Amino acid sequence: MQCGIWAMEIRMTCTIHYLPDRVLPETGVRERSPVFDPYQIDTLAPEEPLYVIGDVHGCLDLLERVLERVWKLRERSGGRIILVGDYVDRGPASAGVLSLLADLAAGNAPPTCLKGNHEIMMMEFLREPTRAIDWLMHGGRATLRSYGLDPLHPFYATKADLDRLAEKLADAIPPRVHSFLRDLKLSTRSGNIFVSHAGADPMVPLHRQSPDTLTWGHRSRATPRPDGSWVIQGHLAGRRPALSARHLIVDTGASDTGCLTTAVLQPGKIEFVSVRA
Structure with a gap:
């Protein structure tokens, strides 16, 4: 199937939207009445442009295409590329994703x-x-298939079967990929933006978040943080990025929807660039 590119670019360069002009009766001066922005996008303050790529889940073709687009943007504007994790499983090419x-x-x-x-x-x-x-x-099991291994069915596998399968997988993964997996970070920051795979507990200081919270999530993840920081995450798939007050989920379910999305973050502005299978 020939793959086309679908891009969604939502420009939110102005975070204060205005009602039509009204005339002040005392002076006859026209005044524009601002409307409250629930997303608080004007508070975004990264130290450099950020290109945050959502969960890949074994979709090598989508990753290659989105990286091609992001590199062109970075050549123009500079900045840093961040991937939020979940590179493996579900999709057909986890081995290729990890190798790349x-x-x-x-x-x-x-x-x-x-x-x-x-x-x-x-x-x-x-x-x-x-x-x-x-x-x-x-x-x-999709990851095992991508390495050319018989995934077995866990209901019928014995301990010996599973031990042998783990050994075969360890042997199939190149040393540089083992090193890559060991070196993965739990989170990163730029200005007032905090990025992790699964968000953060809004009531805990960012430097004290537990590894489980950063990788598996927290039930109050969408609550705005009292410290004013933005939290950007993947982990929770939707058909579109989910934006709320100082919180963004950029996972668009690549392996299920065929859509991989990048959030382009600059001071006071968010754009989304997506590619589709």
């Missing part, structure tokens, strides 16, 4: 790659396969 990202991580101006819960499940399976068997039920 490992190569980029070792190159010049590498992207910032964050750790998602699916990378955690995969690495736990490599260490203790019988305790991490749930990974096979949450997309891990």
Whole structure:
């Protein structure tokens, strides 16, 4: 199937919207009445342009195409590329995604790659396969297929089967990819923007967030933080990016919807660039 490019660019350069002019009766002077902006986009203050790419989930073709577009934007405006994690599982090419990202991580101006819960499940399976068997039920079998391995069915696999499968997977993953997975960050910051895979607990200082919260999420994730910081995350798939007050979810469900989205963040402005299969 020939893949076309679908792009959604939502420009929010003005965060104060105005009602039609009204005339002040005392002076006859015209005045524009501002309307409250619920997103508070004018508070966005990254130190440089940020290009935050949502969950990839084994969709190598979409990742290659979105990176091509983002690199062109970065050549024009500078800035930093951030990937929010969940590179593996569900989609057909997890091995290719990890190989590409490992190569980029070792190159010049590498992207910032964050750790998602699916990378955690995969690495736990490599260490203790019988305790991490749930990974096979949450997309891990697609990752195994991408490495040319028979994924088995967890309901019928013995401990010996799982141990052998974990050993085969460890042998199939190149050393540079093992290093890439070990070096994944839990979060990153730029100005008043905080990025992690699954958001942050709004009632806990950002420097004290637990690894579980950053990779698996928190029930109050969309509550605006009292410190004024923005939180950008993936983890929760939707057909469109989800924007609320100082909070953005950029996961558009690549493996299910065929759409991978990048949020382009600059002071007081958000744009979305998406590619579709």
